[in-house]
Amino acid sequence: MNHRTHRASSTAPTARGGAAPAPEHTTPPGWDFLFETAGLDALNRTAGELAGGADPTQLNTLLRRTGLSPEHTAAVLTQAMLRLKARPKFGDLAMSLLFTPSGLEQATRGIVALRHAARYRAAGCTTVADLGCGIGAESIALLGSGIAPLAVEIDPFTARVAEHNLGVTAAHHRLPTPSVRVGDAEYVGPGDADGVFLDPARRTAGHSDTRRIASPDDYSPSLSYAFELANQLPTGIKLGPGLDRELIPDTAEAQWVSVDGHVVETGLWFGELARHGITRSALVIRGTESAELSAGEDSADAPQRALGEYLYEPDGAVIRARLIGLLADRLRAGMLSDGIAYLTSDRLLPTPFAAAFRIIxxxxxxxxxxxxxxxxxxxxxxxxxxxxxxxxxxxxxxxxxxxxxxxxxxxxxxxxxxxxxxxxxxx
CATH class of the missing domain: 3.30.2300 (THUMP fold)
Incomplete structure (x- = not known):
């Protein structure tokens, strides 16, 4: 089905009865300073010195000697350390962005977000509603890919951080800075966007407690709302890699993504964002290289066989996508034991989808x-x-x-x- 031709009005999938609840302002003490010129200057210097190996305790003393208050000093040092921690996800761009601890942990890696944006671009989307944008990782990728993001974030301070980050990206591309709307995504809705992205595997409230909510019914935005939008517009939904597969709609393309050996997400794609004939895929990214294994359905496990000279350990994304049988066929391998995700073969065939070991x-x-x-x-x-x-x-x-x-x-x-x-x- 072509979702765009079955699109409802912009208000149809978003009405939740009455006005959206007003979220509380949760700015950490001293962090307002980070949005001022003096604060950003202090942050840039401090982050650069930390990256060069400076001792945080000595930097704390130096910042206090410049006249900064204890709150401002703590904010600058905390943010500088977050920038360094963010570099594996965002590369050099991290040194220009602002973060919250939970926002950084939840944020999509830059290399993955760019792949998300490429789907929207290939589907012809020009404006994408990023509902629950966090610190703005997905919107940054959309903006850099020539797509206008309509970002929505329920937490006012996180929205402020996201708007700063979008401003940095917009300046780099010589574009106007997009605004970030503060509100509950289910009340604000997608507006007049022609595509939607949601990250509904929300964490508990606050900036440091990052435990995932266990019940699917407690996701915010809720999965029922997300799937409702998917019936109206081309929609992408980012979920945790341990998603209960029973929740995946038949109309979705489900893609498990691993980065440098760690499974980082399950992406559900609907409408023009879903590829024809693919319902299961494993995307394996290592450094700047990537490879994908895909199929129209789960693959049955390969037959069990005797231990060969080589053992293969499939990547976690391949295991989650239930494509071990497909990989075994490509490697001319069999299962080491029923129900255990090891393959064995007498031949060594290089593959990006598994680690290979020679049995000694x-x-x-x-x-x-x-x-x-x-x-x-x-x-x-x-x-x-x-x-x-x-x-x-x-x-x-x-x-x-x-x-x-x-x-x-x-x-x-x-x-x-x-x-x-x-x-x-x-x-």
Whole structure:
């Protein structure tokens, strides 16, 4: 179905009865200073010095000597440390942005947000409502991709941070600074946008407590509201990687994304944003390289086979997308044991979708015998991986009392249902 031709009026999916509740102002003490020229100047200097290895305690003393109050000094130092922490997500741009602790943790990585924006651009969207924009990561990517963001954020201070960040991006592209509307996304709605993005896996209130709400009914904006919008407009919904798959509508393309070995999100895409014939995909990003495995449905697991010379550990995104069988077919591999996400093969085929290990030996499972076997081989550095084994790798490593000049990988798992300890090396 072409969602744009079935679009309702801008008010149809947004009415929630009465006026939106007014959120409380939650500016942390001293943080207003960060929006002043003097505050930004102090922040830029401090962040640069921290990046160069300066000691935070000494910087605190230096800032106080310039006449800054304790609150302003704390705000500058906290924000400078957040900028450094943000660099893996935002690159060099982080040194020009403002953050809140929870906003940074929740923010989409820049490289992923740009891929989101590319979907909207390919779908022909020119204006996208970013409902629940946080510190503005998605809107930054949209703006940089030539799409006008209509940003909405319920927390006034976070909205202020987002507006600053959009101003930095707009100035870089010589565009007017978009405003950020303060309000509940379900009351404000998408307006006249021709696309919608939502991040409804909201965290608890405040800027430092980042626990995820457990119940799908407690998401804000609610999933029912998000799916309702998806029936009206091209819609993207960012959710946590552990999303209950029973919640995924049949009309969605579900994409699990991993960055440098960590699964970071489940993206649900509707209408023109969903690709024809794809309902499941795993996007694997490592550094600046990316690869995608996709299918029209979950793939059945490959048949179990005997342990071969090589073991493959599928990327978490492939596992979440339930595409292990598809990967096994490409690698000409089989399952090591039913229900365990390890593959095995007699051939080494390079793949971005799994880590490969060459099996060196099968060691005793009994801990005392295992410790002796590792000692005999002079293994002092041991990476321990496990699937289907009830063991704490950190505690086991301590008990093994490793000594020696060599390093290896120990895989604790099952072969045909039986517990095994496999000594391996990364291929």
């Amino acid at each position: 030996d099968e060691l005793p499972v009994r801990e005392k015998d295992l410790r002796r076997a590792l000692a005999d081989r002079g293994i002092g550095t041991l990476e321990i991986k496990k699937r289907g084994a009830d063991v704490d790798p950190a505690a086991l490593r301590t008990r093994l009392k490793l000594r020696g000049p060599h390093s290896a990988t120990l895989v604790l798992t099952r072969v045909a249902g039986a517990h095994v300890a496999l000594l391996a090396e990364r291929a």
